[in-house]
Amino acid sequence: MSDIVLSVENVSKRFRIGAKPHAGTLREAISAAASTAIRSSGRLLGRRSAAEPAHAAAPSADPADFWALRDVSFEVRRGEVLGIIGRNGAGKSTLLKIISRITEPTTGRVGIRGRIGSLLEVGTGFHPELTGRENIYLTGCLLGMTRSEIRRKFDEIVAFSGIAQFIDMPVKRYSSGMTVRLGFAAATVIDPEILILDEVLTVGDAEFQSKCSARIQQAINTGDRTVLIVSHNMSSIEKLADRCLLLEEGRALIVDSAPEAIISYLPKATAQAVYSAGPSNTRPTQIRRVEVLDERGHPVAKPHDQAHSFQVRVHIQSHISFPAGYLAVYLRDHTDTPVIFSDMRDTMPAGILSGEATFSVTFPGRLLKAGSYWITVGIADASEGRSFDALRDCICIVLETRDESHRTGRIGYFGTHLHWQMADGCIPPLSSY
Amino acid sequence: MPDAISAPPAEPHGITQKNGVRADESSAELTYHTARPWWQLVDIAELWDHRELFWMLGLRDLQVRYRQTFLGIAWCLLQPLTSMAIFATLFGLLGRRPAEDGVPYGLVALCGLVPWQTFSTIVSHAGGSLVANHQLIGKVFFPRLLIPLATVISNLVDFGVSLGIVLAGLLIWGVWPSWHILGLPLAVGLVVAAGLAVGLGVAALNAMYRDATFLVSFALQAGFFVSPVVYETTSLIPPRWQALYALNPLAGIIDFFRWCLLPERPFPATGLALATAITIVVLVTSLAYFRSIESTVADSI
Numbered sequence A: 001m002s003d004i005v006l007s008v009e010n011v012s013k014r015f016r017i018g019a020k021p022h023a024g025t026l027r028e029a030i031s032a033a034a035s036t037a038i039r040s041s042g043r044l045l046g047r048r049s050a051a052e053p054a055h056a057a058a059p060s061a062d063p064a065d066f067w068a069l070r071d072v073s074f075e076v077r078r079g080e081v082l083g084i085i086g087r088n089g090a091g092k093s094t095l096l097k098i099i100s101r102i103t104e105p106t107t108g109r110v111g112i113r114g115r116i117g118s119l120l121e122v123g124t125g126f127h128p129e130l131t132g133r134e135n136i137y138l139t140g141c142l143l144g145m146t147r148s149e150i151r152r153k154f155d156e157i158v159a160f161s162g163i164a165q166f167i168d169m170p171v172k173r174y175s176s177g178m179t180v181r182l183g184f185a186a187a188t189v190i191d192p193e194i195l196i197l198d199e200v201l202t203v204g205d206a207e208f209q210s211k212c213s214a215r216i217q218q219a220i221n222t223g224d225r226t227v228l229i230v231s232h233n234m235s236s237i238e239k240l241a242d243r244c245l246l247l248e249e250g251r252a253l254i255v256d257s258a259p260e261a262i263i264s265y266l267p268k269a270t271a272q273a274v275y276s277a278g279p280s281n282t283r284p285t286q287i288r289r290v291e292v293l294d295e296r297g298h299p300v301a302k303p304h305d306q307a308h309s310f311q312v313r314v315h316i317q318s319h320i321s322f323p324a325g326y327l328a329v330y331l332r333d334h335t336d337t338p339v340i341f342s343d344m345r346d347t348m349p350a351g352i353l354s355g356e357a358t359f360s361v362t363f364p365g366r367l368l369k370a371g372s373y374w375i376t377v378g379i380a381d382a383s384e385g386r387s388f389d390a391l392r393d394c395i396c397i398v399l400e401t402r403d404e405s406h407r408t409g410r411i412g413y414f415g416t417h418l419h420w421q422m423a424d425g426c427i428p429p430l431s432s433y
Numbered sequence B: 001m002p003d004a005i006s007a008p009p010a011e012p013h014g015i016t017q018k019n020g021v022r023a024d025e026s027s028a029e030l031t032y033h034t035a036r037p038w039w040q041l042v043d044i045a046e047l048w049d050h051r052e053l054f055w056m057l058g059l060r061d062l063q064v065r066y067r068q069t070f071l072g073i074a075w076c077l078l079q080p081l082t083s084m085a086i087f088a089t090l091f092g093l094l095g096r097r098p099a100e101d102g103v104p105y106g107l108v109a110l111c112g113l114v115p116w117q118t119f120s121t122i123v124s125h126a127g128g129s130l131v132a133n134h135q136l137i138g139k140v141f142f143p144r145l146l147i148p149l150a151t152v153i154s155n156l157v158d159f160g161v162s163l164g165i166v167l168a169g170l171l172i173w174g175v176w177p178s179w180h181i182l183g184l185p186l187a188v189g190l191v192v193a194a195g196l197a198v199g200l201g202v203a204a205l206n207a208m209y210r211d212a213t214f215l216v217s218f219a220l221q222a223g224f225f226v227s228p229v230v231y232e233t234t235s236l237i238p239p240r241w242q243a244l245y246a247l248n249p250l251a252g253i254i255d256f257f258r259w260c261l262l263p264e265r266p267f268p269a270t271g272l273a274l275a276t277a278i279t280i281v282v283l284v285t286s287l288a289y290f291r292s293i294e295s296t297v298a299d300s301i
Helices: A024-045 A091-098 A132-142 A148-162 A178-189 A204-220 A233-238 A259-267 B046-050 B051-067 B074-094 B105-132 B136-137 B146-172 B179-208 B212-228 B239-245 B249-261 B269-294
Strands: A003-016 A067-079 A081-086 A107-112 A116-119 A194-198 A226-228 A242-250 A252-253 A275-276 A287-296 A310-318 A325-330 A338-343 A355-363 A371-383 A386-400
Touching: A003 A091, A003 A226, A067 A091, A067 A107, A067 A226, A081 A091, A081 A233, A081 A259, A081 A371, A091 A107, A091 A116, A091 A226, A107 A275, A116 A275, A132 A148, A132 A178, A132 B051, A194 A275, A204 A226, A204 A233, A226 A233, A233 A259, A242 A259, A242 A275, A252 A259, A275 A386, A275 B051, A287 A371, A287 A386, A310 A325, A325 A355, A325 A386, B051 B146, B074 B105, B074 B146, B105 B146, B105 B179, B105 B212, B105 B249, B146 B179, B146 B249, B179 B212, B179 B249, B179 B269, B249 B269
Parallel strands: A067 A252, A081 A226, A081 A242, A116 A194, A194 A226
Antiparallel strands: A003 A067, A003 A107, A242 A252, A275 A287, A287 A310, A310 A355, A325 A338, A325 A371, A371 A386
């Protein structure tokens, strides 16, 4: 019980949209108030007009209301890393703002134990006229640190940002990259019990990003830091988060395993193992049908045993011939990372003739590890250097391990069994297995 | 739909953990930041926790202002001096001197222009401060009251400098201040209080309704003439209007200001009392309105 540091209880947040009832200008507010006054005084005098609408509609039914969050409840324990994922507009930033006390919930409440540090944006509070040094103090102060704390950590911040020689220049002279580095560096020194990060892992160049991820990982590893991360970068979420909160149109669902949550969040490809498209007049060449079949030629089961091969069969229709045309296919995993690519020219000569044709490519068993993969198929032309048709993530294939002795998950992308042998030592007796 | 936030937890209000305080983790209770009771306009403890931020914001404004303009500090002197010159010329041409005798008109005008300028810049800076800092408001938590309050810092510095010029002017003209000058801190305090009283209300109004600024600049322009800035109340306003005139708190404040610095002026007892009372009422109303929008201003700004 005392382990809970954050408790969100029945939180809902309503935004009023539309012209009524909140006026954008004083003039509108005054005229709205005046007309209401006139109407209600008319009612007082007994002159009820028949055309007056009954104001019996409950507030929640008002079409001008937008509920960004609906009855969200969850708890976070000390030391936990919670990933918050959801589409744009699902309510993630609103939830973070409510937890950080930037705005109030319409209903419900949030209980907090400990100091909260929120990083909702990098470079908040930066003023272009002030120098980097002055902005560091300002940012640190905004994030709740005292001047003495900032002074102590000043050198560390400057070293992390990598812009030590520019630190006494006004920020308006910085490039955007420098500003971002300074902003993040200044922000990383906060050391609250509860850290809230809103998509701030996506700033800066690749080298800086990995520095930032490492810094965040360090913050997580040292001690009981509770972290809430919002990100669209599924590999970061998978790497850092223990549990996930999945937000969809204001409603929240806690999912205990990050990979599972990510799979639920990603766009669902068609449930069938077949994808077909009608004929098109505009494309000279077109993919008409994609199927995934098992080694016997039947539509593949879901899930499919990863030890067995599967084939992707593609039926195309072409109006003209392409001597340099070829088919290509690639698979992506649940973090959107392309895992394997192959095109027709691996084993066949290029060339697509006019008319209809069916191609198939076989993926050997035990190539990929267990997981969900999305198949993308395309037709391209090497001489023209462009693609004529592409079906992205058209079919999803789910591979699973049926082999009992390999139940524990593999990392990496491959499910290949490599050859092991013992070069030296004793063979343990069979009974010790 | 569930009702609004339920009753606060067992802890007495005001002793909850706040962001600036390191939790010593001896309490195993979750803190629920529920709404303050209706009669508590200002959470002093919370403001005190964020006092460093108050200074940083004020310092920031000061640094930015004086870094941008080459003239910097001179700007705050230029305005009253120029206005004084203009009105002195104007009244000279009109052949009228709307001030008591004994002191050059220029000094009388300065003694009105300096407090008025402070009042009016506090109102416009504080009034626009929430909107100007909307990015901060949307991304960081801190008591929103700090934003308009922090604008007073740079204005006070300006006030100090202009006051210095006024005192220098008095000494140059051989007008030595009497013991009345002891009332100056109170006068300064009243000017600031009046500025904040109006400024806070304007800040809140501006955050909710974007066209409030037009109303305010118009009101300030009218206020300039309806207050004894370039004239003295006793010299211009006929006695039968003086009671009504005294309803303008700036009238009492500026008259008091002149009493502190210039010789041979009656103590504006009723004016001062009215000014103080009205300032307090306006301040309380503004604080109440500000407080009502404070928690959700991040949504509409």
